[in-house]
Amino acid sequence: MTSQQQYGTELGRFLRARRARVTPGQAGLPAGAGLRRTPGLRREELAMLAGISIDYYIRLERGKETRPSPSVVESLSRALLLEPDEAEHLRTLAAVAARTVPEPPAAPSRTVRPGVKLLLENLRPAPAYVVSRTNDLLAANPAGLRLLAGIEEWPAKDRNIARFVFLHPAAHSLFADWDAQVRGCVAHLRALAGTDPDAPDLTRLVGELLLKSPEFARLWKRYDVKNRSYGTKSFHHPEVGDLTLGYQSLQLEGTPGHHLLAYSAEPGTPDHDAIALLDLLGHHPASTDPSRPPA
Structure with missing residues (x-):
């Protein structure tokens, strides 16, 4: 797995975790008939709410798409009902995933001036x-x-x-x-x-x-x-x-x-x-x- 794919996967993990936290009722959707296999929104429901294709959204969750546009990120934030800190985190994940070569982590200093x-x-x-x-x-x-x-x-x-x-x-x-x-x-x-x-x-x-x-x-x-x-x-x-x-x-x-x-x-x-x-x-x-x- 390349570094870019790894960071893209982190974006996908966040999307999956937050999707599972939003119920259809919270998103303004009918619960529908039958037993739901997922605790929150289905992929196709979130894609519809965000105004993107289901195929594109699946690629985001799987880390195969690493360059969502700012408008897509904002649409996903609204569809997932993210709080301000959570929305900022999603923007940061998207920005990191879009880097061709992610910046290496700096060695932290323990020295206090x-x-x-x-x-x-x-x-x-x-x-x-x-x-x-x-x-x-x-x-x-x-x-x-x-x-x-x-x-x-x-x-x-x-x-x-x-x-x-x-x-x-x-x-x-x-x-x-x-x-x-x-x-x-x-x-x-x-x-x-x-x-x-x-x-x-x-x-x-x-x-x-x-x-x-x-x-x-x-x-x-x-x-x-x-x-x-x-x-x-x-x-x-x-x-x-x-x-x-x-x-x-x-x-x-x-x-x-x-x-x-x-x-x-x-x-x-x-x-x-x-x-x-x-x-x-x-x-x-x-x-x-x-x-x-x-x-």
Whole structure:
């Protein structure tokens, strides 16, 4: 299989996964008589809704057609009822598939610039950390590391947010909405896999999680893609109690793939007192028992 066919196949996988998620009723079509063999739209139904031939659509799903026009991509987005992040992902997949020779994946850097480390320090007591494109935890201020209760007991090379969420025994009770947290992690990795499926850092992490976490494997098959760079998160923290923090993710210029994620709380509130305590605790050994990733 050529590189172009492989990227085309990734486009086809996304189309198949999203087609299975749309019911005829959602698309404004009658359910029809008899038992449906597919859980969502049939190929011919989606082709009709998008205004393209069934043969052309089948070629898209099978990776034999890798150059859909922008108008076809937009028609498919509307027919599949895609959310904005999903529609953008489809456009990206189509653009990557159309390349005659896909660009080789750049080797990711794990080096955090001194100026960024100083920024982490200046953000104290607000928790903040720097992650790679696959959510490796590359640097953190005291509260940022302590907020992810238990991750500090892992060796630095094993500290990854997705690995922590799915494999650390304390993660399920730490996040007030663990389901939303894990869906977000998978959706982020899915979006990255769509545009850079052969990246060694990504394939290693996804392979590990598919092997060790049935929940990750189940969510991976759904092919959800979403980018969320701000919002709120609630925690049941074992040392400072319940807290709800705003967060903002910022892309760091000069180091591809690096993002800074900072949390905040209104001064004078119990949540702000909690992050100030986390900052103090971050200078002391953790009170929890060491827990390494499962072998």
